[in-house]
Amino acid sequence: MIAVRDVRKQFGEFVALDDVTLEIPAGSLTSLLGPSGSGKSTLLRIIAGLEQPDSGTVEIEGEDATRVPPQRREIGFVFQHYAAFKHMTVRDNVAFGMKIRKQPKDRIKDRVDELLGVVGLAGYHERYPNQLSGGQRQRMALARALAVEPRVLLLDEPFGALDAKVRTELREWLRRLHDEVHVTTVLVTHDQEEAMAISDRIAVMDNGRIEQVGDPRELYDKPANPFVMGFLGPVSKVDDLLVRPHDITITTESRVGTREATVVRIVHLGFEVRVELALEGEQNVSAQLTRNEVEQLDLREGATVWVRTTGRTVHKAGEPEAEVAA
Amino acid sequence: MTVSRPWRVSLRVAALGYLALLLLIPICVVFYRTFEHGVGAVFDSVTTPQAVSAFWLTITVTAIAVPLNTIFGVLCALALARGRFRGKAILNAIIDLPFAISPVVVGLALILVCGAGGWLDGLPFQVIFSVPGIVFATIFISVPFVVREVTPVLMEVGDEQEQAAATLGASRWQAFWRITLPSIRWGVAYGIVLSVARCIGEFGAVSVVSGKISGETITLTLLVEQRFQNFDLAGAYAASALLAVIALGTLLAMTRINPRRDDA
Secondary structure (H helix, E strand, O other): OEEEEEEEEEEOOEEEEEEEEEEEOOOOEEEEEOOOOOOHHHHHHHHHOOOOOOEEEEEEOOEEOOOOOHHHOOEEEEOOOOOOOOOOOHHHHHHHHHHHOOOOHHHHHHHHHHHHHHOOOOOOOOOOHHHOOHHHHHHHHHHHHHHOOOOEEEEEOOOOOOOHHHHHHHHHHHHHHHHHHOOEEEEEEOOHHHHHHHOOEEEEEEOOEEEEEEOHHHHHHOOOOHHHHHHHOOOEEEOOEEEOHHHEEEEOOOOOOOEEEEEEEEEEEOOEEEEEEEEOOOOOEEEEEEHHHHHHHOOOOOOEEEEEEOOOOEEEOOOOOOOOEO | OOOOHHHHHHHHHHHHHHHHHHHHHHHHHHHHHHOOOOHHHHHHHHOOHHHHHHHHHHHHHHHHHHHHHHHHHHHHHHHHHHOOOOOHHHHHHHHOHHHHOOHHHHHHHHHHHHOOOOOOOOOOOOOOOOHHHHHHHHHHHOOHHHHHHHHHHHHHHOOHHHHHHHHOOOOHHHHHHHHHHHHHHHHHHHHHHHHHHHHHHOOHHHHHHHOOOOOOOOOHHHHHHHHHHOOOHHHHHHHHHHHHHHHHHHHHHHHHHOOOOOOO
């Protein structure tokens, strides 16, 4: 388990972390999710010992690690831009931590072979990093971090520099790897889809604070405030209430509790269809329907329809502490 | 940018012509004049006691100055590229002083500081008109090369690899030897080549502090001047050729150290 207590960090006038407290359960994969400048990378680097907090403590597996240098924290760290040792072969990169620990040669060799197999780079031993693709370099960096059998694995936007397809593949691969290795993992990302797809738990951060911690579904269904709701997925505003676009129901006739609206635009995104609606006295709202629903309703641009909200995740806009309506 | 063919050709001719005019032709003339009267004469000329002494003095001074400036240069580059401290801009400017000040002035300053009545007059060994003075002058004028070559490389490489090494358990010392030094080695090598070239070629500062005691404080460049002024043109050319050979030898040695390119 990692326990961060009342950690504060300032860079000059800028408050990067504002008394942050967070517990990361052993064996879990936890994401720190937030926009850039929210303090998530700083928090990760403080857990790693690459930054020192101004105040507060960091505990790793029950031991106070606040003043322990990164060398002795028994962590694995993966950087966004790989931080591959460019002058070393893949083999030497992965073996680096074990050589520093003066482990026996044949043990190092076996472990490198094993890890390169795990990360899908078997046979790449003698390549140099510049002969690998971005995704391969990051997998090598992961093997390098795992080689020293760290107590915690820390990943700083590990897929941020990769193109969309490789990113999706690698994150699914990472989740499977975590299910096999079970090392306590903290992953920093600004991509809510990535966080939702692979995490056991997500801590949503903004302005140096943790806004909410929970499992992905909990955060999506019961966001603590409009920021969390907005960051975890698209939001439409109806009658001063925030709803998910898929929680807006459209009917072709007026019923109790419905409002009149005009269809402004229909955008077909494959199975999903986005319908933009004009409501009297409000900004346009976006509703998300399936293709079948649109066909059944026979929606056309310019048609008059009636809408009502059905979801559970409704908040009064502009009031962070608004209660969750049913 | 695309340039039409005639332009491209004339640009190349101009660039190569410029190089030839300034660099290749004078060097060729020196070598031609050197070997005009046969290899035997050259050999005799560079093996006189004065020439041998000058050769070894140049090598000795270079062998002291270059390693010192390499160590200092790498440390200084680390401070400039990684450090956060007051006076960094001043340090940065001071390093360029040897470029800015005329070597003759450097020599004079050394005489003022270390000569009779200077601040460091009480040193247990003689500095001015002696080998230590030549070494000091040479160190001073060759300070900037390694710093200036290594600093931008360090900035370009960044410190992420060092951080990665730290998270993998490497101490600062281990990270420096295994990660930092290998990734800046081309910058260091180039800085060393330039320093060596400057050290063996230095004339002005050395000339002022040397005292020109034949067979004792005459370096190769001073020997060239001395022979030239004594109307021993063939001897002067021979000594020049020897200087050029040392410089070329250093360059070749450096390019042979590790020809693998892995900077991508």
